[in-house]
Amino acid sequence: MIMYTFFENNADSLSNKTLIPFSTHAGSGLAGFDKKLAEAIPNSTIAKGIAIxxxxxxxNQDSARNSIESWLSELGF
Ligand SMILES: Cc1cc2nc3c(=O)[nH]c(=O)nc-3n(C[C@H](O)[C@H](O)[C@H](O)COP(=O)(O)O)c2cc1C
Incomplete structure (x- = not known):
């Protein structure tokens, strides 16, 4: 919820940017927060996110590192 409040309070400064969602989790993945981000900041581009x-x-850091490297490569970094 603190992140949703942050998005709402900073919608103007986050507008017209590419936003890249990422998080750690304990089973919920991104938990739909990439979609919430798109709703909260409509004038933004939401890139493909990742949840580790x-x-x-x-x-399992080798696996996590591989996942992140593949994700960054897919994003063009
Ligand atoms: C108050 C609290 C609520 C949490 N709720 C969730 C949750 O709803 N879904 C989930 O996947 N993980 C949840 N977690 C687990 C954390 O997201 C997980 O421990 C964290 O991503 C691992 O990173 P850390 O080592 O930096 O804590 C919660 C953790 C805390 C402390």
Whole structure:
């Protein structure tokens, strides 16, 4: 909820930008927050996001790193 409040309070400064959602999680993935972001900041481009399990970030770092590298490559970075 704190992030949704942040989006709402900063809609003007986040407008006309490309926004790239990412998070860690414990099972919920992005939990639809990429869609909420698109709704909160309609004049923005929402790039494909990624959600990494917090457990993988901590205990399976090679896998997490591979996922992030593939994602960044897909985004053109
Ligand atoms: C108050 C609280 C609520 C959470 N709610 C969720 C949730 O709804 N879905 C989910 O996948 N993970 C949830 N988590 C798990 C955290 O997102 C997860 O531990 C975190 O992404 C791992 O990163 P960290 O090591 O930086 O905490 C919650 C964690 C906390 C502390």
């Amino acid at each position: 399990a917090g457990d993988d970030a901590q205990n």
